[in-house]
Amino acid sequence: MKVTVLVRPRDGILDPQGEAVRRSLAGLGYPAADVRAGKVFDLDVEGGDEEQVRRIAGEIAEKVLSNPLIEQYEVELVGA
């Protein structure tokens, strides 16, 4: 089952990368504001049913793909 995990800095945490991109876009005259930069992982998780795949993907996101101290994550099931 295809799964997408989005990992973003936690609210309130300093995001130097997002800030640097925002400043550059402003410098180039693009009407873009408060940029946040994070990571996206696409993975193929074997699991009996959607429920089980979501649980495994959640565990993977919590334990490996994100650092709960400074990041938050979101799991999206993409389909078969």
Next chain:
Amino acid sequence: MKVTVLVRPRDGILDPQGEAVRRSLAGLGYPAADVRAGKVFDLDVEGGDEEQVRRIAGEIAEKVLSNPLIEQYEVELVGA
């Protein structure tokens, strides 16, 4: 208008980061195959209507947020 831009390695391009994540997942006993690692940007784009916002976001993604040589991008309008 809130916009999300997803930047992923182009198909067929070697993705060492995704490969490293896959190996560590396997090491921890998580049954996940072909992991791909990319970036996600959330930004607030001022634009008259959805059409204009999508065009601006596309230009930002093409010109700044991704390197067409090795990356492909996807723009998602998140809403007001």
Next chain:
Amino acid sequence: MNAVSPEPLHRTLGLTDGELGRIQELLGRDPNDFELAVYSLLWSEHCGYKHSRLLLRRFPTSGERVLQGPGENAGVIDVGDGLAVALKVESHNHPSAVEPFQGAATGVGGILRDIFAMGARPIAILDSLRFGELDDDRQRHLFSGVVAGVGSYGNCVGVANVGGEVEFDDSYEHNTLVNAMCVGLLPAEKLTSAKATGPGNLVVLYGSKTGRDGIGGASVLASQGFDESSADKRPSVQIGDPFTGKKLIECTLDLLDRGLLASLQDLGAAGLASSLSEMAASGGVGIDVDLSAVPLREADMEPFEIMISESQERMAAVVEPGRLDDVLSVCARWDLDATVIGSVTASGLLRAFAGGVEVGSMPVDTLVDGAPRYKVAQERPARLEDRPRLFADPVDPSAALRAMLSSTDCGSRRWVTRQYDQLVGSGTVVRPGGDASVVRLTPSARAIAVSLDGNGRRTSLDPRRGGMSIVCEAARNVACTGARPAAMTNCLNFGNPETGEVGYELAESIEGMSLACEALDLPVVSGNVSLYNEHFGRAIHPTPVVGVVGVLDDASLAVRAAFREAGDVVLLAGDGEAALDGSAYQKVVLGEHGGRIPEPDLDSERRLHEFLAQAAERGLLRSAHDVASGGIALCVAEAAIAGAVGAAVEADDLFGEGDGRVVIAAAQADVAALRELAGDLPLREIGTVGGSAIRVGAAELSLAEAAALHDAGIPNAVGA
């Protein structure tokens, strides 16, 4: 005050009932919540030095080179040619155990700010790291994360990492230690102080915006209803932004070059609260601060959060009104926020305002010097043994040497140093890997040598002798390059000072360090103290970490540790007493730890350093490497591996460790001159350089095998 917490507020903030009483006495009234938060941080052990300030007075701090001793952001010494060097080491232990990468990175960021706050351009970073043994995933995760973090910040701001050390021991399993040292260069007359002066002058905050970083325990004060879910919203981890850090260095040095700042202070622990009170107290003035003027990264922060936030990459400066516009334009050029947040007053008070209303008013001297100074109870630990142990001769010396070369204790540190930019600034004449590193001070022909050392295992066997020994070793490492040791900085990493045993260890280590400093004429110019490093009541080894800077008049005469020419004579200079107690051999080969370490002979140590300096000045030394961890066997093996040339050396005590001994190599023709120079300092020919094997007494193995084992030590343990 929220009714939820059963404990009275001051105890939740870490203040004892007695300390609350003292605050009430000093203020002549009850402190409000805002003031209580400020006192709780300024009087914490980290900022207030409650259990160490009395003991720290023992350190000798004066000397003819000293331009600034302890009391400012960093110590400063004169190195000749109109140049001065700033130096300091600081700990970031707790944050690094919580989040290794960011903890280590912000540790480097913080020590850099202490250096350029003195007006010096940072030119070298050293990092001293301690972990549990590398045989479990968590310790491997901490080790890899900390090294990557140190590298990520130092490499990005473009300051060369020239050395440090790594120690693995069960004692540090639950108490990772990350001590970061920085050395900076400045014209002697450009020395900048934190002393705020001139009532009416403006207080300018510049650098990053302020967020809720590192507010920790004080978050209990938040009036927005403190509950479990909102608690974990407060990021306890501080995020470092080395890119802004680099801009902060260039912007600050630009401001100082143009003479625009009256005084300067970095923002570290306790943020604005600590730096504004330190600036005001040292200048004998007061400061009014308007918290509503502080540029914020997060919306609706409360006044106390703004006051004590530990957001990184921020500096506070006192500026004469006439110079404000220039200051703001220089900051704009470097793309940094800069805002007037207050002014200097003659009140001697730190007064904070928010939205035009006074939220706190505290006499600055009570904040900075009012913290109680506890006399530390001292009780000799029962574990201390009175006599050295007896050791059988090694059964198989060659096998012992192999085991030690490939151990994480004695193995090569290249896995760490190859992750650091060692060369930015094009000044690193001697790179890390030997004893001390040497950085030249272009355009002057001079150079400084710098070493950062600690040894928890040996100090735990005899805190006083361990303190003496670690100062001797750091100074000896510097002397091996031909430089003359000039000044010392240190970080005291110890357990809970409220126990008699740790009190004893702290007092005895400081006494030993002071005796060595006095004998070697080495003033202590700065440092840091990190206490309460314990786990379920078990304290870490007493671990003083000592940084020494030495001066070399001619950078091109720097001496290296590596053997160079086949046919050179190998000599042992000095013959200090050695023992296997607390040695790497005892740990790696015997799997034990105990006994008593020998007392260094301070007078012969001083003569040894002087001999090395004079020999180097006359170009008589091909190499010099001090005998330390692993004894003569490791010393000779390391010199051979580094020089990629074999050596054969006679020695009956292969692995004994102690002070006062250096293995040097010299051309045959120079041996007579060396003998004459040595005078009554023992100088014994023990072998020759050459061949493709390493033989030390009864231990022998090929150079190729020794190099392979040495290189593979840490990579094998950490899984490359």
Next chain:
Amino acid sequence: MTRVGVVVFPGSCDDRDATRAVEAMGAEPVALWHGDADLRGTDAVLVPGGFSYGDYLRPGALASLSPVMTAVRTHADAGRPVLGVCNGFQVLTETRLVPGVLRTNASMQFRFEDANLVVERESPWLPGRIAGDVLSIPIKHHDGCWFAEPEAVAELEARGQVLLRYRENPNGSVGSIACVTNERGNVAALMPHPEHAVDPLLGSTDGRVLLQGMLDLARQPVAV
């Protein structure tokens, strides 16, 4: 006296070292601020190492958008010499002045060591050197794995755009390629740092070869 422009971005670190190296080679260094699209009449441009914009987004990505790079592009299009070192190489790939892209090292770690670079062919960038010579120049980077599509690699190899290869590949670069030029040969870029291999007191002086090549090209009328 030849004037060499040294570009300074926020976050550049080795611009000071490049400036000193240019002086040591007997030329005049001229600092070029990223915000000005003006090369101040310099004959050659050196885009130095460092962490411009903190390497955020992609190393060299944000720097490539700076005004100064439009002037550097005009300079390059006119056939004038441009040398990109480390972060400079990354910036030049992002502005498409040299082929390929620099990705994270295969080890996923920062690498500092002395790299042995094998000369691939004779070139004005490597005066006095022939194929097979070995230059020892330090590398210090986290994202030095050079990559391009196989067809692109074949083309640039055929056109002789490869000047140096790593003898021991430290970062996984395709074909162990260490130094590559544009088609016309007037823009060269590499991850190793020649400015750190100029002074004998620091070790190797092999960095002088490339810097001398840049100065030779700068002194020629546009012949390349």
